[in-house]
Amino acid sequence: MNVTIVPKRPGKLYPTDILFQSRYWSDVKARLGWKAYAFDIESTGIDKDMLVIVKPFGPRAVAAYVPQGPEFAPDQEDYGTYLEALSESIVEQIDADISFIRYDLPWESPYAAEMRQQNWHDFPESRVREMRMNFGTKHWNLKKAPVDVTVANSCVVDLDGDDRHLLARMKPKTRYNIGLAERKGVRVHIASAEQLPIFYRLYCQTSRRHGFHTNDYQYFSALFSASKRHYDSSEVLLLLACRGQEALAGAIVVLSGKGALFLHGASADHQREYMASYLMHWKAIQYARARQCRTYDMGAVSPSDDPGHSFHGLYRFKTGFGGRIVHNSGSWDYPVKKEVYRDFRNWEMVLSQHEGGHAIGE
CATH class of the missing domain: 3.40.630.30 (Gcn5-related N-acetyltransferase (GNAT))
Known part of the structure; x- marks a missing residue:
């Protein structure tokens, strides 16, 4: 060839x-x-x-x-x-x-x-x-x-409908947990880069809890410093899900072209009963659709519904949002x-x- x-x-x-x-x-x-x-x-x-x-x-x-x-x-x-x-x-x-x-x-x-x-x-x-x-x-x-x-295997949500249509494709438990977070006072906002240390503290908690490799703070700082030169083609979002003044979950989502990618996520060790991560992803989906993105890539999952796979927990959580698995x-x-x-x-x-x-x- x-x-x-x-x-x-x-x-x-x-x-x-x-x-x-x-x-x-x-x-x-x-x-x-x-x-x-x-x-x-x-x-x-x-x-x-x-x-x-x-x-x-x-x-x-x-x-x-x-x-x-x-x-x-x-x-x-x-x-x-x-x-x-x-x-x-x-x-x-x-x-x-x-x-x-x-x-x-x-x-x-x-x-x-x-x-x-x-x-x-x-x-x-x-x-x-x-x-x-x-x-x-x-x-x-x-x-x-x-x-x-x-x-290699990811869960991708197609953003081809309004809120009612997207919610209808979700699993009942996912819809319930989104509503639960809202009723319990969880609110999601787009944070400034100055609040990146808040996200990083949550990220380190998540890393210790699940035992995955931790990226240096310098890496996360580079994500936002580089975005200042490329705002016309790529948009970097820092989302924080808070209850009162306390951050319970965070996400870094990047919009490139017509695709939105959930790049990194984090959650606190406590108050997990408020389901902040569910609402955070729902708000990310809504924002991506409002910016004319066609897909929201939620990232890694197990290839199938295999309880023995190390990513099976991610599979159960992410597929609840109605996405398809890309291999x-x-x-x-x-x-x-x-x-x-x-x-x-x-x-x-x-x-x-x-x-x-x-x-x-x-």
Whole structure:
């Protein structure tokens, strides 16, 4: 397959509904030490481009990361050959000593049809997925990453109706809890960036409670400082759900193009009986629809209603809002320096097992 990329300035990226491929996101990552590159992709008659960010990891590894990209996908049978050709072009174009390329693919999973079956839990192991991805490639060099950097399975609410229509699609318990929060005096407001420390305290409480990796405050600060330059294409919202003067829940939601993404959430350890998170998401949905967004992406869930999955609690909570489950292909690597990549991969696997995080990302 012939794929050619042509360099351009990151500030010239096309508008997109995918936050992580936007001009705004290139600015956020630049503030956090990444070097941003942008390319036009010339393979068909469709105008498309791609953001690539590069950063050293440890003493030897240099990663080129394509966050939630490329946006436009080939036919499923061409996934591997397309990525192989694209990877070789990236290596030729980027002026860095790249150890590997990581793609966080927003493309539909080849197993999506099976995953939509009720109670489908038997996901193929990485070796089988790699055989399918590499079929037809020259070098069989695409590897399934140990962890998915952003989200492989998400719950997306379509904003295609008025309040009554959206509420009618929700589960009865979700509607009840939204009303309960309102009756108990919970109020949701759009907060200023100066109130970010309030959100971060809630976020740290949530991290300790659930044992997930905690991002530094600098990362959250970059989200809002970069937004000042991109208000015309991306809008960053800090939502706080309060009862009286006390914040019970918070969310960072970013609007990019016609898509709204629930990027981060947090809730207090106490007064959880007031169901503040339910009302917070409902207000985010209403705001996104008022800004002409077509979708509200609620983020990670388990692939199906599987009580044994670590994200099953998120599945139960988020699907209550009437969304559909989107199954993407997840994160894939193209090693350039095989030994360096192997060492990095081993380190990342240890990191994910012991700290609940990953090396690439925020």
